[in-house]
Structures are given as structure tokens and as C-alpha cells.
Amino acid sequence: MAQGRGSSGRGASGQGAGGPKRRSVRESGVSTSGTGAPSWKSTSGAAAGAKGTGSRSAASSGAATKTRKRFWNYPRRGKGPVLRWLPGWRFVLGTAGLGLVAGVLLFAIAYALIDVPEPDDIALAEGSTVTFSDGETPMGTFAEVDRDLIDTSELPEHVGAAIVASEDRRFYSNVGVDPVGILRALWNNLRGNDTQGGSTLTMQYVERYYTGQTSGYLDKFREAVLALKIDQQQSKEEILGAYMNTIYFGRGAYGIERASQEYFGHPATELTLSESALLAGIIPSPGNWDPAVAPDQAQARWERTLAFMVENGAITQAEADELEFPEVVEPERTDTYGGPNGYLLAMVRDELVAAGFTEDEIDGGGLQITSTIDPQLQEEAVVAAENLPEDTPDGVRVALTSIDNETGGIAALYGGPDYIERQRNAATQDNAQGGSTFKPFALIAALEGEATLETRYTSYAPMDIAGYEVNNFDSINRGYIDLVTATKYSVNTAYVQLNSATGPEALVDVAHRMGLPEDTPGLEGNLVNVLGTASPNPADMAEAYSTIATGGVHRDPYIVEDVVNAGGDTVYTGGGESEQVVDPQVMADATYAMTQVVEGGTGSTAAAIGRPAAGKTGSSNDYRSAWFVGFVPQITTSVAMYQIGEDGEEVSMVDGWGGVAPISGGSYPTDIWTEYMTAAVADLPVEEFPERSAPEYVYVPPSRPTEEETTQEPTEEPTEEETTEEPTEEETTEEPTEEPTTPEPEPTEEPTEEPTEEPTEDPTEEPTDEANGDPDGDAGLLGSGDSSGGGDASGGG
Missing domain, CATH: 1.10.3810.10 (Biosynthetic peptidoglycan transglycosylase-like)
Structure with missing residues (x-):
């Protein structure tokens, strides 16, 4: 009876075993005491017992408990604000035990089902094969298994x-x-x-x-x-x-x-x-x-x-x-690395190691590696790079790198004649002073600022600029010239003024964005960096100029197209994401100026490929290096040449060979580029470069150099035609039009050993690369001005 009264009493107060109480407990989510009432009601529950309601029986409590059980018991009742959300120790131990049993059972099944195969059933270590881009022509094999x-x-x-x-x-x-x-x-x-x-x-x-x-x-x-x-x-x-x-x-x-x-x-x-x-x-x-x-x-x-x-x-x-540390014999390179292809195989290996492949996988994983190198273009690159006169000195190095602008893949590369004889890649590991190949970087930096292609500067020489005495090799005063003309004839004085106005640090920034590494030797923010005092490697310059060719889209170059493992799965694909690093219109304008170099300027030999092309020549101080880097919309190619002495020292190429002296960017480098690119573009459609910005009218002030500052005083204010077209006969009587085979007259400031005989060719046209021995107009660029902070500040562009 006491039970009945207690039940009826709780029912009357809304706390009985009926629905209302169950709803209130579930809905409130509060913890309950041992009596079944919320813990904060325990005092009133005791009072009710004192009035004769009595306590709930064990059976009644059990019944109530059974009605509250759920499969998902969270939050747990009767626990604190944190513990209520954590599993109990029984649950943890139970789960761990179940996992252990499942793991043991799984292992037992696997142990029973997995058989030890015969070694002959599994391909042990297999050499990896490298092919050219066609996937068929073999380039070489990595470590045919030697066991x-x-x-x-x-x-x-x-x-x-x-x-x-x-x-x-x-x-x-x-x-x-x-x-x-x-x-x-x-x-x-x-x-x-x-x-x-x-x-x-x-x-x-x-x-x-x-x-x-x-x-x-x-x-x-x-x-x-x-x-x-x-x-x-x-x-x-x-x-x-x-x-x-x-x-x-x-x-x-x-x-x-x-x-x-x-x-x-x-x-x-x-x-x-x-x-x-x-x-x-x-x-x-x-x-x-x-x-x-x-x-x-x-x-x-x-x-x-x-x-x-x-x-x-x-x-x-x-x-x-x-014990003493043992002596080992020197490793021997196999014929796999012989010849020019050895440099390509070494590059393939380096790229795979950088991508995370182990030496063991490369040499024994049975990989099928397809490179980006086009077999026909590679053959043409080797022929062109080695097409030099018989009297070419042994220490002369030639480097060629050709990049597919659309992908960044290396289409051809010449790093030397034989990797076994010289295990140093001239294209990717050697550095040479860039000369005037750096002028486009200054042009791009200026066009990103306030300059346009119509921006003009005086062109007389010698000219003192911030303590540097800058020379132009031909010593011609072209008056106030625009940036197109300055690029076409590689006018040092105009470009150093441009670099001063824009800021040398802007050139460095552009060069890095285009692809030159941060640690490029000599690439510093000094005034004459525009003349190429830095020494990049030829492959990096090809990458940078490819960024110009693509309208400012930079892609990291690569040489591995893909890798397929022994099981037939593609485990690596070369190439990365592209990035727009310069405004496309800026690049279109810079490209237009560079096309003039090919169409009638210092790199006019390159026009022989018979389609729109752009580029820039470069010759360093004392002709220790010579360059031509150029492109069509589809392909960019850099060619560099330099000479190493018997003791590894740099040697001036001013005396030349093969009837050419000095060796400048417009001579053999442009010849090699033209020979290779003629074959490279033979099967490609002719494409035009993007349109340049609309020309702006610019007032042309009179030229003001003194008689002492230049070899030729202008007699009247130059007109638009006079500053953008070929100079008159009067302006060009000082220099010849063809490559001299004997020494030429010295420039105003003597930077190198220059010829002494007057040529006999008709000197009625604007001097070109061949005309003055310095196709870039830059090898004799500085006088005795301060050259601190600029690497070899007396070096050419």
C-alpha cells in the first residue's frame, strides 16, 4: 500500500512513472539521482518520503530504468559537462578488445591465404628505359641489372x-x-x-x-x-x-x-x-x-x-x-652516358630523384620513362651546336636549350659533346655573363611603370651616368631615340638612362619573375645590371625568354614527360602549374621591340628562318661570352658560347677563329640559333605575335651632346623618320656593314683590343652586328667610371 500511495502521490505531482515525467527527463537532459528524480529535486523527494509517500521499490526503479535505455547513450546521464560526452571505460576496453580480435582474425586469414611465391614468378630488379618524346626512340637505359x-x-x-x-x-x-x-x-x-x-x-x-x-x-x-x-x-x-x-x-x-x-x-x-x-x-x-x-x-x-x-x-x-677507412676505386660511367645524350640522361635522373624516386627504383624498378626531348629537334641541336670551323679552339663551349612555350617541356638541349669526358652540363651548370640579353628585362620593368615604347633618351657616347662612363661601340649619335630603336641597335647609353629612371631593383625583380634563380651570380640592383653583368646559365635564360614568348606566363621547365612502373601504372607526370607574372600587353610591347632586333638590328641573321621571330644578342666584356636568345610563338631557344683556358680560366674571344673576330652575339651564336630554329619551325604553322600598344605622339626635343661628348654632332632636330628608320649615309660612314676579318678601329673608350684596318665595304647602311664586331653594341660599354657593386661593371650587355 505504501508503494501504491507513493506512486499515486508522484503521479499527482507530475513525477510518477507515467508519460509526463519521462518527457520532462528526456527533454531537459538533466541528470537524475538514484531515486529517479532529477538531482536538484532530491530534497523534495526526501520530504515526500517523510509524509508517507515512501521510496520507490527496486522493481519500480528497474522498470523506470528500462524505459530510458537507448542505443546511443550520449550525452551520458549523471556525468559532468565534459565526461557526459566521453565514452566510458567499459566502452573503450570493449572496443579495443573487439579491434584486437578483428585484427588477429584478419591477420590469420591473410597468413593462410598469402603464399610465398617463387622468385622466378616475380620480376626482380629490372633496368629502367628512357625514351624520347615519341615514346619509342630509345635515349638510354639506367643500370641494366648488374648482378x-x-x-x-x-x-x-x-x-x-x-x-x-x-x-x-x-x-x-x-x-x-x-x-x-x-x-x-x-x-x-x-x-x-x-x-x-x-x-x-x-x-x-x-x-x-x-x-x-x-x-x-x-x-x-x-x-x-x-x-x-x-x-x-x-x-x-x-x-x-x-x-x-x-x-x-x-x-x-x-x-x-x-x-x-x-x-x-x-x-x-x-x-x-x-x-x-x-x-x-x-x-x-x-x-x-x-x-x-x-x-x-x-x-x-x-x-x-x-x-x-x-x-x-x-x-x-x-x-x-x-681499422682504417678503405680506399675505393672511382666509379666508371658506362657507354649509356656517352655522347650528348648523356647530359639528357643525367637531367632525367636528377628530376626523378628530386621528385622522390630512389636510386634503387630508378636503376632497378623497371620504369618506362618518357622524356620531353623531341628526337628530330635534338639531332638538329647537336648538328647546329657542333657546326663550327675546324680551327675552333678546344676550350670553346657551346650551350643550347630549346623550350616548348606551351608546356615548359625541354624540346632539345645541348650540354656538350660527350658526358663521359666532361660531366658538367654547359646548358644547366655553367654560367656566362649575359651581356645585352638583360636589356629586355629593363624594358619590361620600364613598361610596367610610366614608360612606353615611344619614351626617348639621348644616344650619344661617351656619356657619364651617375659616375659610370658609358660607351656605345659604334660611337654614333642617333639623337633622341625611342625604346624600339634603342633595343634594335642595343644602345647602351639609352638603356642605362632607362635603368636609372626605372630603378635597377625593378630589373632584378622582373628577371626573377621571368625565371632566373635568386642566386644567379652577379644579379644585383646596380645601375649597370642592364648591361648584363650577371652570369646566368643558358637554360635559365631560355626559361626567362619563354616567359616573354608566352605573354608573361611562367612555367618551370622539365624534361620528364611521364613515368610508368613495371605494373603499367603512371606514377609520375612532369610539368607544373603556370603563373601569369607580367601583364600580357607589356609583354606584347616588349616582344615588338625585340622583333626589330631580328628584322634589321643586331640579330638580323635570325630573320632567315622566314617567319616572325624576336630575340636579343649579347656580348660580355672583352668578349668572354656571346649570346643569342630568341623565340617564335611556339618555341624559345637560347645559345651561349664561351671559351675556357687550360687552367679553367675565362678566355677572351676577341681574336676569334674561322675568319670571324671578335666572337660576338651576332656571330656564331646567332648562326647556330638560326640553323637550329630553321629546322625546328619547319613543320610548325606560322603564327603572329600579339599586337603592340598603339603608338603615342611624343615631342622630340633637340639632341644636346657637346662635340667632346660624341663623335658626331647632330645638325638639326631629328624627325620621327630620322630616329626610327635606318640612318643616312652621313651617319654611317664611320662603320662597315659586314663582319670584318681584320681588326677594326677602336671605340671612343678602348674596352678591348679592336681592329686597326679600315674595311673596304660600302658603308652606307646602319652598322649591324657584323659591321662593328660587337653586334650588341655593348662589349665596350664603360669607361673608367666607378664599377663597384656591379660585378664586372665594365662588361658588355
Whole structure:
């Protein structure tokens, strides 16, 4: 009866077992006390008991509890504001237990289903093949597998002991998988130390001998299962022996026998303890730790291996202390790298390594690598670059880089005649002073500001500009000339004034945006940087001018089109995103000015390709380098030439060869460019460049140079026609029109050794590249003015 009264009393107050109470508890979400009432009602509940309502029976409480149970018990009742949202310990333990059971069950199923394959069923290490852009014409092969299988039981014991100490010190005690090693590697990596792997020696053997290169968690899981099974089926000696016969040691050598031959020149049975420690130490990254590449790192790995051998008890500390670092033989390049193609293969390899491929994958992964190099264009590039007179000095270097403007892919590249003889790429690794090839950067910087193509400057020489005495080689005063004329004839005085007005730092900024690296030697914000005192490499200049050709769209150049692995999957695609770095109309205007260089200026030889082209010549101070960089809408090509002396010093090309003296940008570099580009564009449609901005009327003030400042005083204010068209006979009587074969008259300021004989050709036209020996009008650019801060400030444009 007490129960009944209590129930009826609670029902009357709205707190009975009926619907109202259940709704209030669910809707409010508040926790309840042990009596079933909200905790903040516990006092009134006690009072009700004192009035005779009594407490609820266990059965009644149980019934109420059953009505509140839900599958999703969040937020949990009776818990604090944080704990109510956290799972209980029973739930955590239950979930963990369930996961453990599921993992064990999954592993048991996998262990039962995964069979150990025969090694012959799996392609072991296969060389990677590189083709030209057509995907068929072979360029070369990376490390055809060089392996000699031997009976490893005949090796000295210290060979295997060194490998075990370096790669898996718990090899003889683990079961193919080492949880301790995995946890140790994980903890080490989490602390930010040098990255470690948790693979055992057996797992590495499985990866190389049975499964090939693995990636992803599923592959690693399968690798672990196979390692466990193989550890049960084979002895430790068998596993270690197979490992030593298959592991990659660098230099194209797979297995301990080939490694011993490649590094020490003798069989593996003759390996000393010191030699064994070296080979074992470099296994994780043989390409980077080869003593011929990184001797300090190789020695550190050697010392590490010896220390672990002492720790393992394989040798004593006294034995380790007595050892000396072993001498290795120099690596030999195979014929694969012979000839000009060797430079291309080295570039392909470098790009893949930069993309994350390991040396082992490249040399033994069976990759099919397609390059961006067009086989026909590459052949034309080699022919053009090597088409020099027989008396060309041995130290002359020629570099050519040709880029597909639409993609940024390298279509052809000449880095030298033979990679084996000179393992330094003239196009990507050598630097040469750029000369007047830097003037377009100043022009672009000015056009981004207040200047237009009609902006004019005086052109007399010599001219003192901010302490620099600037010369034009031909010493002709063209009056006040616009930027088109200044570009066409590469007028130094006009361009230094332009650079002063715009700011030399603006030129540097443009050059970087176009593609020249931040660390380009000599690229600094000084007044004469417009004359090319910086020394880029030819490939970087091709990249920068390609940005002009594309209307200001920059793309990073690349040489690998794609990579397909042994399974037929495309695992890499070259090329990146493009970026608009300069306004297209600015580039259209700059391009127009550069077309005038080809159509009748310092690079007029290039007009022979028979279609719209733009470019710029360049000759450095004392003719130590000569350039022509030019483009059509589809292709950009740079050509650079320089000479190296017997001791590696730069040599002036002022005396020339082959009847040409001096060697300037408008001579052999433009000839090479024209020969190559004539073939390169033969099958391409003729495309026009974008229209330049509408010309603006500009008042032309009179020229004011004094008689001492110039060799020719203007007699009247120049008209538009006089400043933009070819000069009159009176203006051109000082210089010839064809390339001299004997020395010429010296300029106003003597920058180099210049000819002394007067030519006999009819001098009635504007001097060109061939006319004055300096097609760029820049090699004799500065007098005795201050040249600080400008690299070789007396160098030409």
C-alpha cells in the first residue's frame, strides 16, 4: 500500500512513472539521482518520503530504468559537462578488445591465404628505359641489372656480420617482423630525429626478392606477412645469403659480388672487415653515400657500422680501433652516358630523384620513362651546336636549350659533346655573363611603370651616368631615340638612362619573375645590371625568354614527360602549374621591340628562318661570352658560347677563329640559333605575335651632346623618320656593314683590343652586328667610371 500511495502521490505531482515525467527527463537532459528524480529535486523527494509517500521499490526503479535505455547513450546521464560526452571505460576496453580480435582474425586469414611465391614468378630488379618524346626512340637505359649470384657461405663471416649490425641488429632473435624495432623507429621519428624505418632485414629481402618496390599500407602488410612465413620456412643463413645477393649497393651493382667489384675491384670473397663495414653502411642510400660522392657521410656510416658490430659482439673495440677507412676505386660511367645524350640522361635522373624516386627504383624498378626531348629537334641541336670551323679552339663551349612555350617541356638541349669526358652540363651548370640579353628585362620593368615604347633618351657616347662612363661601340649619335630603336641597335647609353629612371631593383625583380634563380651570380640592383653583368646559365635564360614568348606566363621547365612502373601504372607526370607574372600587353610591347632586333638590328641573321621571330644578342666584356636568345610563338631557344683556358680560366674571344673576330652575339651564336630554329619551325604553322600598344605622339626635343661628348654632332632636330628608320649615309660612314676579318678601329673608350684596318665595304647602311664586331653594341660599354657593386661593371650587355 505504501508503494501504491507513493506512486499515486508522484503521479499527482507530475513525477510518477507515467508519460509526463519521462518527457520532462528526456527533454531537459538533466541528470537524475538514484531515486529517479532529477538531482536538484532530491530534497523534495526526501520530504515526500517523510509524509508517507515512501521510496520507490527496486522493481519500480528497474522498470523506470528500462524505459530510458537507448542505443546511443550520449550525452551520458549523471556525468559532468565534459565526461557526459566521453565514452566510458567499459566502452573503450570493449572496443579495443573487439579491434584486437578483428585484427588477429584478419591477420590469420591473410597468413593462410598469402603464399610465398617463387622468385622466378616475380620480376626482380629490372633496368629502367628512357625514351624520347615519341615514346619509342630509345635515349638510354639506367643500370641494366648488374648482378652476379654467388654462394654466400664462402664469404668471410664479417661480411654478413657487418650487414646485420647495420641493417637489423635483432635479426637472429626476431621472427621476420620486429615490433620493438618498429616502435623504436616510431618514437625516434616522433621526436624529430633522423627518420628511421622499422623494416627488418627479412622484410627488406621480401621487398626486393619477392614483391618489388612496395608503397602504401596494404603492401607493407603483405610484406610483413610474407616475412613471417619466410622466417618460418627458411633459416637465418638462407635469408641473409639471399639478401646479400639481391640488395642494391649503388653504382648499378646488385648483390655483394658486383658491389665488391665496383667499389674495390676484387671479388667479394676478398672483402676485408673495413670494406664490409663500408658497403653495409651505405645500403640505405648508396647514391648519396658513395665515398666518391660524399666521403664524409660515407665515413660516418662506416664508423656507425663498426660501432654496432662492437655492440653486437661481432668484433671487439680494439679491432674496430685498428681499422682504417678503405680506399675505393672511382666509379666508371658506362657507354649509356656517352655522347650528348648523356647530359639528357643525367637531367632525367636528377628530376626523378628530386621528385622522390630512389636510386634503387630508378636503376632497378623497371620504369618506362618518357622524356620531353623531341628526337628530330635534338639531332638538329647537336648538328647546329657542333657546326663550327675546324680551327675552333678546344676550350670553346657551346650551350643550347630549346623550350616548348606551351608546356615548359625541354624540346632539345645541348650540354656538350660527350658526358663521359666532361660531366658538367654547359646548358644547366655553367654560367656566362649575359651581356645585352638583360636589356629586355629593363624594358619590361620600364613598361610596367610610366614608360612606353615611344619614351626617348639621348644616344650619344661617351656619356657619364651617375659616375659610370658609358660607351656605345659604334660611337654614333642617333639623337633622341625611342625604346624600339634603342633595343634594335642595343644602345647602351639609352638603356642605362632607362635603368636609372626605372630603378635597377625593378630589373632584378622582373628577371626573377621571368625565371632566373635568386642566386644567379652577379644579379644585383646596380645601375649597370642592364648591361648584363650577371652570369646566368643558358637554360635559365631560355626559361626567362619563354616567359616573354608566352605573354608573361611562367612555367618551370622539365624534361620528364611521364613515368610508368613495371605494373603499367603512371606514377609520375612532369610539368607544373603556370603563373601569369607580367601583364600580357607589356609583354606584347616588349616582344615588338625585340622583333626589330631580328628584322634589321643586331640579330638580323635570325630573320632567315622566314617567319616572325624576336630575340636579343649579347656580348660580355672583352668578349668572354656571346649570346643569342630568341623565340617564335611556339618555341624559345637560347645559345651561349664561351671559351675556357687550360687552367679553367675565362678566355677572351676577341681574336676569334674561322675568319670571324671578335666572337660576338651576332656571330656564331646567332648562326647556330638560326640553323637550329630553321629546322625546328619547319613543320610548325606560322603564327603572329600579339599586337603592340598603339603608338603615342611624343615631342622630340633637340639632341644636346657637346662635340667632346660624341663623335658626331647632330645638325638639326631629328624627325620621327630620322630616329626610327635606318640612318643616312652621313651617319654611317664611320662603320662597315659586314663582319670584318681584320681588326677594326677602336671605340671612343678602348674596352678591348679592336681592329686597326679600315674595311673596304660600302658603308652606307646602319652598322649591324657584323659591321662593328660587337653586334650588341655593348662589349665596350664603360669607361673608367666607378664599377663597384656591379660585378664586372665594365662588361658588355
